[in-house]
Amino acid sequence: MAAAVPDTHMAARLVDWYEQNRRELPWRQTRDPYAIWVSETMLQQTRVETVIPYYHAFLAAFPTVRALAAAAEDEVLKRWQGLGYYSRARNLHRAAKQVVERHHGVIPDDEASFGQLPGVGPYTCGAVLSIAFGKPIPAVDGNVLRVMTRYLSLSDPIEQPAVKARVASAVKAWLDAADPNRLTQGLMELGATVCVPKSPRCTACPLQPGCAGSAAGIAEELPVRLPRRARKQVDVLALWIAHHGYVAVEQRPREGLLAGMWQLPAVEVERGPKALSDADKTALLRDKLAVLQPAMAAAGDVDFACIAQAKHVFTHIDWHVEVYRPLGDSWPQLDLSRCVPVQALKDLAWPRVYDRLIAELAQPLAVFDTGVVK
């Protein structure tokens, strides 16, 4: 099937449009592959405006791939705090170590080597190789998928590998006909500013002359996506144990949700048909306290008061968080190995919901510090 408009023509139109309309984003001021790699990783499923401050702070803290490789994982996570998808930070850190160990600290410019690094998938590989190294490797992200399913008028769900393959192949033809750096960024810029999800500005689009979706009048209906499942409902019962200026904390497991992040000691329970009763909650909190602070639990059956609540929505989970304070005014011992001074809370990497709760609770600390106020 021959293209209605030659690839060289459309590629040139797109690159010209990009030169005239590009936004001056921080990562467009450099060709440093490390900086571009950092930006592409942060931009995964994350908006440009959200990324900008993180990008500057991260590069200031870790200016080179060697600096990143030499950092502690906790420092890297702390710089990523609030950005979400924390595996990106852990993988980027691991990948930096591999670049130092296996590639002498030089970021590889070939698809096989770079694409093998942890956290580098097809998109990021194509983006870094085309933008930083000028190689004709397609970078198919959400923007490109939208632009090209419209341009080619593809109505099959974009989750299907065949659709992504068809799009990648079309992009490859354009890459071979133009400067890969500007073509890749032009495609994404077009998706971000003109070929937007709702009310696309087709009259301002350089690809309009060849756009099958626009010609068929179905551009706005594309791309087609599969429906999503409902989110799981999870109750989170957290403990606020503050004593003489120390607060009990715990680190989440190295894998799974919010891997490696810090939180108030908590139990997580998936919601069944019935809501948790107060007695259920007390029992769960007592069990947690027994593991966490045996000396406190051994002093007798403890009761709890709810001092804060929050709802937090993840992509696939709704968290219903309640923070409880153990009642009582004199504890025999507090295991300080599981606590940090209040002033040190800010140095740990917290998920958003806990960061907000702590800001709320640590402020009037004296009120809840069992060692200070009766």
Add this chain to the structure above:
DNA sequence: AATCCGGGGCC
């Protein structure tokens, strides 16, 4: 092919 993995802005 489906699910897991954050967080925020917009409608």
Add this chain to the structure above:
DNA sequence: GGCCCAGGATT
């Protein structure tokens, strides 16, 4: 409340 965002890893 649902949708989308410069996706990747795992099963």
